[in-house]
Amino acid sequence: MSDHDDPEVLEYNGVRLERVREHVWEIPREGGMNVPARVLASEALLEQIGDDKTLQQLRNATHLPGIADRAICMPDGHQGYGFPVGGVGATDVETGCISPGAIGYDINCGVRMMRTNLTYDDVVGHEEELVDALFANVPSGLGGGGIVESDRDTLESILNRGVDWALEHGYAVEDDLAHCEDEGMRPDADPDAVSQKAKDRGKNQVGSLGSGNHFLEVQRVTDIFRPEVATEFGLEADQIVVLIHCGSRGLGHQICTDYLREIEREHGDLLAELPDKELAAAPAGSQLAEEYYGAMCAAINFAWVNRQLIMHRTRRVFERVFERDWESMEMELLYDVAHNIGKKEVHEVGVDADGRPAAPDEAVDRAERELYVHRKGATRAFPAGRPELPAAYRDVGQPIIIPGSMGAGSYVLRGGEESMAVSFGSTAHGAGRTMSRTQAKNEYWGETVQEELRDQEQIYVKAQSGATVAEEAPGVYKSVDEVVRVSDELGIGDKVARTFPVCNIKG
Ligand SMILES: Nc1nc2c(ncn2[C@@H]2O[C@H](COP(=O)(O)O)[C@@H](O)[C@H]2O)c(=O)[nH]1
Ligand SMILES: [Mn+2]
Numbered sequence: 300m301s302d303h304d305d306p307e308v309l310e311y312n313g314v315r316l317e318r319v320r321e322h323v324w325e326i327p328r329e330g331g332m333n334v335p336a337r338v339l340a341s342e343a344l345l346e347q348i349g350d351d352k353t354l355q356q357l358r359n360a361t362h363l364p365g366i367a368d369r370a371i372c373m374p375d376g377h378q379g380y381g382f383p384v385g386g387v388g389a390t391d392v393e394t395g396c397i398s399p400g401a402i403g404y405d406i407n408c409g410v411r412m413m414r415t416n417l418t419y420d421d422v423v424g425h426e427e428e429l430v431d432a433l434f435a436n437v438p439s440g441l442g443g444g445g446i447v448e449s450d451r452d453t454l455e456s457i458l459n460r461g462v463d464w465a466l467e468h469g470y471a472v473e474d475d476l477a478h479c480e481d482e483g484m485r486p487d488a489d490p491d492a493v494s495q496k497a498k499d500r501g502k503n504q505v506g507s508l509g510s511g512n513h514f515l516e517v518q519r520v521t522d523i524f525r526p527e528v529a530t531e532f533g534l535e536a537d538q539i540v541v542l543i544h545c546g547s548r549g550l551g552h553q554i555c556t557d558y559l560r561e562i563e564r565e566h567g568d569l570l571a572e573l574p575d576k577e578l579a580a581a582p583a584g585s586q587l588a589e590e591y592y593g594a595m596c597a598a599i600n601f602a603w604v605n606r607q608l609i610m611h612r613t614r615r616v617f618e619r620v621f622e623r624d625w626e627s628m629e630m631e632l633l634y635d636v637a638h639n640i641g642k643k644e645v646h647e648v649g650v651d652a653d654g655r656p657a658a659p660d661e662a663v664d665r666a667e668r669e670l671y672v673h674r675k676g677a678t679r680a681f682p683a684g685r686p687e688l689p690a691a692y693r694d695v696g697q698p699i700i701i702p703g704s705m706g707a708g709s710y711v712l713r714g715g716e717e718s719m720a721v722s723f724g725s726t727a728h729g730a731g732r733t734m735s736r737t738q739a740k741n742e743y744w745g746e747t748v749q750e751e752l753r754d755q756e757q758i759y760v761k762a763q764s765g766a767t768v769a770e771e772a773p774g775v776y777k778s779v780d781e782v783v784r785v786s787d788e789l790g791i792g793d794k795v796a797r798t799f800p801v802c803n804i805k806g
């Protein structure tokens with residue numbers, strides 16, 4: 300229910316928002332909120348975001364100790380476990396906390412895009428062969444194994460070294476590392492902080508898509524918005540690209556489960572101060588905060604290897620279908636971005652007289668602080684000039700990949716100049732759901748969705764089950780065009796190119 304009489308103030312599900320400027324809405328600080336919250340959305344998106352518990356969850360997140368400046372919801376935001384999907388919250392690494400629910404169960408769920416020099420015409424006529432070959436060769440679904448069965452030492456090495464392990468074992472080339480966020484390796488990984496149960500769940504899943512929302516999609520580039528940036532990214536109209544979306548499988552899920560349980564048990568005092576048990580957080584400097592961070596970084600490395608192995612297998616499939624080697628098809632990694640991640644980063648924030656993060660109305664100064672930046676369903680969007688970016692993108696801004704749905708476009712953006720000031724260097728991660736999976740299965744029938752996509756849009760989808768296709772039907776998502784419009788107009792992620800699906804495989 301919204302208060303349309305006063306366009307400067309809207310209310311959804313008991314949460315009041317004040318319009319700050321176009322696409323920026325603030326939930327003012329009150330009660331136990333340490334900082335205000337902001338939603339970055341058009342009115343049309345806000346209407347959808349306000350439909351579930353997203354806004355309450357965002358407001359709850361402002362209660363986290365040591366949270367800096369504000370909690371922020373991206374334009375694709377929707378309800379999640381405790382903290383919204385599409386949420387960003389940065390907490391002080393000395394005086395704040397780290398919250399597994401604000402990073403997500405699928406640690407380092409993310410996307411990578413691989414370019415090719417093939418054009419759409421090269422693929423037309425091969426779609427069924429290609430989708431069948433990808434489906435047969437890229438492990439997917441809930442059960443089953445991965446591309447590599449890892450023993451104890453192998454898994455340890457994957458958790459410690461990330462894509463560097465893949466390079467040593469012939470699953471990657473140097474150039475792949477140079478085009479991955481953090482070069483595919485978090486140095487703070489601590490495999491000893493990962494439970495045996497998590498390791499057992501992950502050891503046979505290295506190189507597997509998983510189920511549901513995870514996919515591998517062959518796409519063609521349909522639109523170029525910033526030709527000079529597209530050239531830097533090696534993108535042009537009609538080109539074939541491949542998008543891979545998956546995360547850390549059972550390993551990451553188990554790490555999140557393990558630490559939530561431990562933190563709830565050990566830090567009940569902090570939990571009692573939070574409005575939602577699902578926000579359970581370990582105080583900065585505590586043993587559990589350190590252990591969780593180390594385990595989470597290990598899962599990040601696992602997920603990067605997972606996407607790398609799938610990309611390696613995809614190169615092999617293309618070689619067989621198109622009877623050329625992958626190098627001659629220039630199947631190069633454009634970029635790999637995480638969208639469920641917690642990272643130590645330095646940002647300029649409002650601080651009190653002791654130099655600690657303070658709410659904007661109480662801050663006496665702004666200063667650089669090291670923060671745990673929680674991005675859950677949000678993508679890092681660093682602009683040109685940031686030292687964290689690989690050499691290839693330091694002068695242009697990092698590529699950001701925003702999937703839409705198997706029946707809609709996806710986008711490549713680049714980190715916008717405003718992102719550091721507006722969103723802790725972040726933007727959206729997708730279109731964002733508008734309905735639950737259960738609701739989706741009542742609305743859609745998988746086989747019908749598949750037939751319509753093939754007959755009306757020439758999109759070839761192959762999935763482990765019809766239910767998965769129904770759960771992920773294009774109609775369950777918000778408009779990716781609208782999400783990206785907001786990101787572009789806010790200057791946090793600038794539109795570079797749009798793609799459209801050709802073949803899609805799902806778990
Ligand atoms: N291009 C495609 N995009 C898809 C597909 N299924 C989902 N999606 C989009 O990905 C994001 C990922 O979000 P997550 O929270 O599940 O990680 C989602 O919001 C959709 O916009 C697909 O088959 N193809
Ligand atoms: Mn994801």
Ligand SMILES: [Mn+2]
Pocket residue numbers: 405408409513545546
């Ligand atoms: Mn995921």
